[in-house]
Amino acid sequence: MLEIPESIVLSKEINESLVGKVIRYVKANQSPHSFAWYHGNPENYDELLSGKTIETARPCGGMLEIKAEDCKIVFTDGTSIRYYADRNKAPKKHQLYIEFEDDSALVVTVMMYGGIWAFTEGEFKNNYYQGAIDKPHPLSEEFDxxxxxxxxxxxxxxxxxxxxxxxxxxxxxxxxxxxxxxxxxxxxxxxxxxxxxxxxxxxxxxxxxxxxxxxxxxxxxxxxxxxxxxxxxxxxxxxxxxxxxxxxxxxxxxxxxxxxxxxxxxxxxxxxx
The missing domain is CATH 1.10.8.50 (Helicase, Ruva Protein; domain 3)
Known part of the structure; x- marks a missing residue:
């Protein structure tokens, strides 16, 4: 489950391993899950994200945010995020599959519940997400x-x-x-x-x-x-x-x-x- 430590650790790993990769193909909702929450229609994720380059990742409380040019992808508590250097080793069941041009892949599955939100920057409004961005992080000096x-x-x-x-x-x-x-x-x-x-x-x-x-x-x-x-x-x-x-x-x-x-x-x- 994503909480503060994991969001920091995973965002660091994504910055080290995925930055610069170009998204070739995206499949969302391959394995329907009653408590997997998407922003808008998940069938549109491929059109939204394909061709975009991963630029950076950052922790937002217990969420993880990835920036791909003018788009963002946010994963919430309850999601499991795995990277496969060889896309052929990725599992067939998942709630989000992102394939890169170098034949690697990022796969996200939802356990009990979780959000997988892809959107154009500035378009998405969510109080929990905004609160995670705005409130002082417990490891920051502002959190005194x-x-x-x-x-x-x-x-x-x-x-x-x-x-x-x-x-x-x-x-x-x-x-x-x-x-x-x-x-x-x-x-x-x-x-x-x-x-x-x-x-x-x-x-x-x-x-x-x-x-x-x-x-x-x-x-x-x-x-x-x-x-x-x-x-x-x-x-x-x-x-x-x-x-x-x-x-x-x-x-x-x-x-x-x-x-x-x-x-x-x-x-x-x-x-x-």
Whole structure:
């Protein structure tokens, strides 16, 4: 799932491996998916993009944006992006297939849900996309403690820590995946009400957002996710499906999990309060 670390890592890989490639052919919606969202008619993607040169890629929160001359292609959380140096090795089932003139290909599949938006620059309007562009990135200088503290308003008091971090696009791209290690590092339980979080703990939470995301990026992404070449990230998650029922790295107690707010949370009952 694309979240902040993956969007940074994958955009860097695309800039290193795809910039300068010319699009020869595009097929969208080859394998129809009820929760694959396109901009306009996906049958028009080939006419829109063919002949265009890949110029750059950039992360936008938990989204990834590719610029191809006067067009942009945006992938959201829920998409899986793979690059194949030999197009013949690409899978037959996909939601987007981009073939380049050098016989390589970029293939995008949607897991549970995801957006695959191709459009002429300036034409597309979407609040989530625009918010991801406009709001300070957690690893930027603009995202300082004053800004982070401003996100915590009176309306947030009865929210859980998970809801505060991962809903309402307060921090675009910070989702249920990366928040696990952030809350573990700061010692806050994902179900804990924000009104019970002290100022010092808020400062620790802010620091954890910065440090954990930085470590995830430097590690090439999380070990639960894959890059455009299909390789797992080298950042070893503390809390994830890979560490469930293993000893906590701090206290040795078993890592637990629960269903909460439409997703799975992992936690240490001893270290997170």
């Amino acid at each position: 403690y004053t800004y982070f503290r401003s996100l915590y308003t009176d309306k947030c008091e009865n929210l859980s820590a998970k809801a505060f971090l991962a809903t309402e696009q307060r921090i675009p791209g910070l989702g249920n995946g990366v928040l696990q290690d952030i809350l573990f590092t700061s010692g806050i339980h994902p179900k804990r009400k924000m009104k019970n979080v002290e100022e010092e703990e808020l400062l620790n939470l802010f620091s954890a957002i910065k440090s954990v995301l930085r470590d995830m990026v430097e590690g090439g992404g999380r070990d639960t996710e894959k890059d455009i070449f299909g390789e797992e990230g080298k950042y070893l998650t503390y809390l994830s499906r890979k560490t469930y029922l293993t000893p906590c790295t701090k206290c040795g107690q078993e890592i637990r999990k629960a269903n909460y707010m439409g997703g799975t949370i992992y936690f240490c009952e001893h270290c997170q309060k």
